[in-house]
Amino acid sequence: MRVSEIMLATRVQIRPGDTIRRAVELLQSSRLNGVPVVDDQGKLIGYFSKSHLYDCLLQSVDIDSTIEKHYIREVVSACEDTTYDSLEALSQWLQSCRVGQTIVVNRENEPIGVATQAGTVLELLDRTDYLFRELSGVIENVPAGILATSDTGMVTMANQYAKNILGGVQSGRYIGDYLQELERDFSPVISGNWMLPRKIEHNALKLIATAVPIYQNMKNKGVIFVIQDMTDVEGVAHELETVKELKMTLETVLEVAYEGVAVLDEAGMITLVNARFCNKIGKPKDNIIGENINRFIPLSHNQMPLSVLEINAKPCVVSTLPITKEGNTKGFVVKIYEDLDNLADIVQQINRINMQLNYYKNELYKVNGTSYTVGSIVCRDERIATLKSQVLQVGRSNSTVLITGESGTGKELFAHSIHNASNRRKEPFIKVNCSAIPGELAEAELFGYEDGAFTGARKQGKPGKFELADCGTIFLDEIGDMPLALQSKLLRVIQDKEIERVGGVKARKVDVRIIAATNRDLKRMVTEGTFREDLYFRINVVELKIPPLRDRRKDIPLLADTFIRKYNNQLGRRVEGITEAALEALTRYDWPGNIRELENIIERMLNYRESGLIELQDLPEEIVGRPGGMAAKATQTLAVMEMETIQAALAEAGGNKSKAARLLGISRSKLYEKLGSD
Numbered sequence: 001m002r003v004s005e006i007m008l009a010t011r012v013q014i015r016p017g018d019t020i021r022r023a024v025e026l027l028q029s030s031r032l033n034g035v036p037v038v039d040d041q042g043k044l045i046g047y048f049s050k051s052h053l054y055d056c057l058l059q060s061v062d063i064d065s066t067i068e069k070h071y072i073r074e075v076v077s078a079c080e081d082t083t084y085d086s087l088e089a090l091s092q093w094l095q096s097c098r099v100g101q102t103i104v105v106n107r108e109n110e111p112i113g114v115a116t117q118a119g120t121v122l123e124l125l126d127r128t129d130y131l132f133r134e135l136s137g138v139i140e141n142v143p144a145g146i147l148a149t150s151d152t153g154m155v156t157m158a159n160q161y162a163k164n165i166l167g168g169v170q171s172g173r174y175i176g177d178y179l180q181e182l183e184r185d186f187s188p189v190i191s192g193n194w195m196l197p198r199k200i201e202h203n204a205l206k207l208i209a210t211a212v213p214i215y216q217n218m219k220n221k222g223v224i225f226v227i228q229d230m231t232d233v234e235g236v237a238h239e240l241e242t243v244k245e246l247k248m249t250l251e252t253v254l255e256v257a258y259e260g261v262a263v264l265d266e267a268g269m270i271t272l273v274n275a276r277f278c279n280k281i282g283k284p285k286d287n288i289i290g291e292n293i294n295r296f297i298p299l300s301h302n303q304m305p306l307s308v309l310e311i312n313a314k315p316c317v318v319s320t321l322p323i324t325k326e327g328n329t330k331g332f333v334v335k336i337y338e339d340l341d342n343l344a345d346i347v348q349q350i351n352r353i354n355m356q357l358n359y360y361k362n363e364l365y366k367v368n369g370t371s372y373t374v375g376s377i378v379c380r381d382e383r384i385a386t387l388k389s390q391v392l393q394v395g396r397s398n399s400t401v402l403i404t405g406e407s408g409t410g411k412e413l414f415a416h417s418i419h420n421a422s423n424r425r426k427e428p429f430i431k432v433n434c435s436a437i438p439g440e441l442a443e444a445e446l447f448g449y450e451d452g453a454f455t456g457a458r459k460q461g462k463p464g465k466f467e468l469a470d471c472g473t474i475f476l477d478e479i480g481d482m483p484l485a486l487q488s489k490l491l492r493v494i495q496d497k498e499i500e501r502v503g504g505v506k507a508r509k510v511d512v513r514i515i516a517a518t519n520r521d522l523k524r525m526v527t528e529g530t531f532r533e534d535l536y537f538r539i540n541v542v543e544l545k546i547p548p549l550r551d552r553r554k555d556i557p558l559l560a561d562t563f564i565r566k567y568n569n570q571l572g573r574r575v576e577g578i579t580e581a582a583l584e585a586l587t588r589y590d591w592p593g594n595i596r597e598l599e600n601i602i603e604r605m606l607n608y609r610e611s612g613l614i615e616l617q618d619l620p621e622e623i624v625g626r627p628g629g630m631a632a633k634a635t636q637t638l639a640v641m642e643m644e645t646i647q648a649a650l651a652e653a654g655g656n657k658s659k660a661a662r663l664l665g666i667s668r669s670k671l672y673e674k675l676g677s678d
Contacts, residue, residue, distance in 0.1 A: 004080040006123040007104045007113040013038045014048060016068045020056055023048055023067055036103045036111040037071050043109045047075040077103045078115060145227035149175050151220045153186035165229055166202060175225070178202065179209070189213070189223050199230070206230040260336035266329055268293050280336045282312055293334060308350065311336065372416035378562050381552035387414070387544055394542050395421025400494065402539050403517040405546030408596030411517040412477065414544060418515060419473045427472030430465050435481035442486050447493075449502035466499050466510050473513045479539065480520035480531065487532045494538045514539065549591040549598065556587050559595060563602035564614075574611040581616040589623045607645050646674060 012030045014023055014037055026035050027050060034049030048071040056063075056070055101116045139146050145162030147169065149155050153176060158169040166178040176183040181200055188194060194211035201207065210226045250272065254261050260277030262270050270288055278285050281296045293299055297311060297318060309318045316336050323331040374388050394401055395418050403411045412431070419429045437445050444454070448464030465474060476482070482490070493499055494514065498507040516539045525531035549556065560583070564575055578586070591597055601623070605614050616624060646664065653659035661671040 002080070003078045003082040003084075003104055003115055004113075006120055007080070007115045008119055009113040011112070012036075013042075013111055014067065015039070016046075016071070017066050019064050020053065020061065020067055020070070021063045023053060024063070027053065032114060033101055036075070037067070038111065044075065044077055044103060044105050044111050046071040046073050047103065048072075075103060077105050077109075077111075080104055080106055080112060145225070145229075147175065147225040147227070149223045149225070151190065151222055153182065153189070153223075156222065162225075162227060165205065165207065165227060190220060257335075262288075262293065262334045263323075264293055264332040264334060266331055268299070268332070271331075277336060280311060280316065293332075297334065297336075299334070372413050373420045374417045377410070377413060377417060378555070378558050379552070380554045380558055381547075383547055384552060384555065387546070388417075390542075390544060391417050392421050394418055394544075396423075398422075398513050399541045400514045400539050401516070401542045401544065402522075403515065403544045403546065404522075405517075405519060406548045406594055407519045408594035409546040409548055410595050411519075411546055412475070414546065415473075415475045415477075415515045415517060419475075419513075422473070422513070424472050424513060428469050429473050429475065430469040431475045431477060432465050433477050435478040439483050439486075442483060443489060444502045446486070447489065447499045447501055450504045454502070461501065461503075464499065464501065466493060466512055467508065469512045470510050471512075473515060476514060476516040478518060479516040480518040480522055480525060484530070484532065487535050491532065491535045491538060494535075549594040553587050556591075556598065557583055559598055560586060560602060563599050564606065567603050567606040571606050573606045573609070575606055575609055576611070576613055578614045579616065582614050582619055585616060585619055585624050608648050642674070646671070 010030060010032070012026055012032065012035050014026060014035050016037060016039075023035065026032075034047050034052075036044055037046035037048055039045050048067050052067075052070050052072070061070070101114045103111050104113045104115055106112050139157075139159045142159070143161065145165045146157075146159045147155060147162050148157040153174050155169055155171050155173050155175055157171065158166075163169050169178055176186065179200060179202065182189065189211045190213055192213060194209065195213075197208050197210050199206065200209050206229075208228045208230055212224050212226075213220055214222050214224060251274075254263075254272060254274035257274060257276070260280045261272075261274050262277050263272040265271055270291055270293055273285055273288050275285075278288060281288060283296070288296070298309060299318075299320065305321070306317065306319045308315050310316070311318075319335045319337070321333045321335075322329045323333065374391055377384065377388055377391075379385055379388070391414060401415075401418060403414050405411055416429070419425060432446065434442075444462075444464065446464050446466060448462050448467055449458075450461045451459055476490075493510070493512075496507070497511065498509050500507050522531055522536050522540075526533045526536050549559075557578075560578055564577065567573065568575055586598070586601075593600070601620065604620070605618050609618060646660070649660040649663045650657070653663060657671055658668050661668045664671065
């Protein structure tokens with residue numbers, strides 16, 4: 001407690017040159033017993049009290065004369081930082097203080113207040129009251145009976161615990177009325193014989209009692225009794241003994257275990273180990289208990305339940321098992337398996353399996369249909385270049401993507417590129433043509449079915465496309481043709497990320513990225529009520545609009561060269577390119593079938609020409625003669641194109657049908673069949 005906390009703050013002060021009248025005014029207004037005297041710098045130099053004023057009046061000193069000769073120079077003061085560590089120290093100061101008030105100064109010896117005896121007494125009483133209430137709260141909540149008596153054994157205080165044990169202890173009653181051992185003589189307690197715990201009985205209760213005499217100024221003032229019910233103590237002792245037995249049992253079990261075992265708390269600190277664990281670590285138990293497991297074994301937060309780790313430069317099989325309580329992890333059990341004769345073989349087998357797994361993942365990656373990347377999209381058009389940049393950005397997220405554009409613009413190529421630009425590229429890419437699935441089978445195809453879900457269902461059931469695409473990407477092509485009933489189920493998959501097989505009773509979680517594509521106007525379909533509005537907004541998180549080929553004509557030469565190289569390799573041709581006139585005709589054409597139509601035209605041309613340049617006369621009539629004509633009128637039928645190819649092969653073979661069949665890659669009987677059908 002600091003003096004500044006109990007002082008009365010005041011700036012009342014007087015100087016030696018001030019008059020007695022001024023002193024009277026200050027004493028009257030401040031109601032203090034005296035005022036401090038300061039010099040011109042405000043430093044304390046003396047004290048003028050009421051007694052000094054009375055002396056002046058008795059000596060008939062002029063009231064307008066100065067106080068220079070009438071104040072004391074040797075004054076008692078206290079610094080504001082003065083601290084009393086206890087109520088006892090404050091009480092001693094109060095008893096030793098000879099004046100009614102003490103001047104309080106700061107570190108510069110300037111008066112800032114006064115500490116009065118009355119104020120100090122009030123503070124002392126307030127703090128004593130707080131201490132009493134604090135001590136009473138502690139006493140009432142201590143799990144033991146506490147009684148206080150006078151030096152003659154009369155009870156002055158008892159907590160509720162003591163009242164419950166002794167049966168209603170009352171203040172003013174002799175302690176011997178409750179404890180038979182003290183019924184006739186209280187002197188053993190006063191002499192200190194009860195300071196050590198002793199067993200006593202009260203109403204068939206077995207108790208332990210301790211009594212400590214309280215002295216003040218070398219005189220006994222009373223006794224404090226602490227009484228404990230043996231039943232509680234014996235219960236705690238029994239629990240401790242049970243815990244010890246369990247610990248010994250656990251340690252015995254650990255020691256007979258074949259593996260090295262360590263028990264960890266939730267922070268990874270080691271609490272128990274067996275001898276085999278210490279041998280594997282190469283350190284004594286005392287140097288292991290209490291240490292973090294990572295100091296000896298490099299475990300990670302996402303540690304696999306079974307793994308091969310290096311311990312002291314040796315490969316060891318290590319398993320970790322969490323200890324859980326009410327769903328929360330409270331610790332771990334770590335096991336190091338003893339050296340096995342075939343440990344090296346096991347490690348090699350694990351490595352071989354990992355290599356095979358990686359190989360099959362790579363092979364699956366090659367055949368899962370995602371052979372296209374962003375680099376496969378060739379362009380000079382700025383809009384396509386911008387789309388390629390967006391593909392790389394979108395690939396890094398898991399957001400749903402909607403690709404729109406006319407038929408033949410390369411929507412699937414962009415879907416492949418997004419998948420290959422994502423961290424799912426080594427996972428499945430499942431394509432679903434929504435327009436090609438029969439309505440009655442669509443749900444089973446997408447979400448799978450359980451055994452017996454319908455007539456003809458597989459006995460073991462079948463996973464759907466979404467399950468097959470788990471951790472990967474599903475490409476919903478022509479999503480505008482999906483039946484309305486199926487759209488609601490797809491919406492649930494997107495929202496809840498779970499599917500339910502046909503005939504199933506439980507949901508299955510799936511982690512699938514959805515890429516949808518359509519050549520239809522979904523906004524118009526939403527207005528017409530043929531496509532769900534909520535599903536539209538769910539799939540249209542990121543939209544990529546692919547422009548038609550007629551709006552990116554500068555890409556036609558580059559695309560034509562790309563397709564020439566492709567079909568040169570496939571058909572064994574050596575076509576070098578396209579003449580300017582032919583290229584101008586291709587660029588001028590409107591391409592209602594977009595890139596797919598351009599690719600088909602190039603493939604057709606390379607069926608007729610083996611080398612050199614594709615010339616204007618090599619192009620179909622609809623491109624040369626009627627630029628911009630309707631595709632339905634311009635495109636030849638498949639039968640006519642097939643017959644033109646056969647006639648070209650016969651001409652090249654000089655009418656030899658066997659040679660012509662070899663050029664076409666079909667059997668001679670098949671050639672005769674096609675010629676006969678014509």
